[in-house]
Amino acid sequence: MRYPPTSTALSTSLSAVNTHPVSDVQLGASLVRSSAIRAPKPTAVVLDLFGTLVAAPSAVERSAAAAQLADVLGVSSAVAEAALSGSWRARHDGHLRSTAEVAAHLVAHCNAPASRVDELERLLAKLARDRLQADATLLQSLKELQQGGLRLALLSDASPDIAEAWSRSDLASHFNAAVFSCREDAMKPSPQLFDAVLDALDVAPERVLYCGDGGGDELAGAERAGMHAVRVERRGGPHGLAFGETAWPGRAIPAVEALPSLLSTWRER
Incomplete structure (x- = not known):
């Protein structure tokens, strides 16, 4: 279970962040700031779990x-x-x-x-x-990403019960690696977690796209690790609980299901 402490400031939405069509996505705050930076097409995608692949709890x-x-x-x-x-x-x-x-x-x-x-x-x-029950539409999108030759990894702030249940979930077979905070002795946005997932993927960070709903300041953490990041609207709706969320100046997509389309039309910038 991923239930933030009630004493932690919670955020259920980021009204300041706009959702744009997939074709208009610019990945990462650094790319928004400088048109001189060119982003190679990703060969791997790292995905958050709660609020991204499965609904955040209310x-x-x-x-x-x-x-x-x-x-x-x-x-x-x-x-x-x-x-x-x-x-x-x-x-x-x-x-x-x-x-x-x-x-x-x-x-x-x-x-x-x-x-x-x-x-x-x-x-x-x-x-x-x-x-860990996942929507059929999401599982199909993960399959499409795999068939496109992408390596997929999970990076989640999670408790041991989630980590132990992961391998028996319908999600697990779609991923090349899974990194859980409870097994790495660190939580987002610790660089230790992002280093661990990059090591597991064995892919250069500039070829990795990070996708998450923004909890735990994960999007900025991914960019600090050298990845590109895109925010996804919180799965489960605006009442889903999150913690450690900060404003995200980059662009967003409506759901993980939009990733195959985004990556199929990727242009090096």
């Missing part, structure tokens, strides 16, 4: 998940939600290394019986599988 969905945890733990929904929010960083930055450790951590912080750990672990695994 506050309603977060509360519903907390209620399921509360039922397993025998505590109130408020206690369970507070434990989820309070453990957000530990679940994403590598302090908790497995779904079992996440379950034990939540049980302890809710003062629930230790006997509930196994059942909670199973629930967390189920919720993670549910979170």
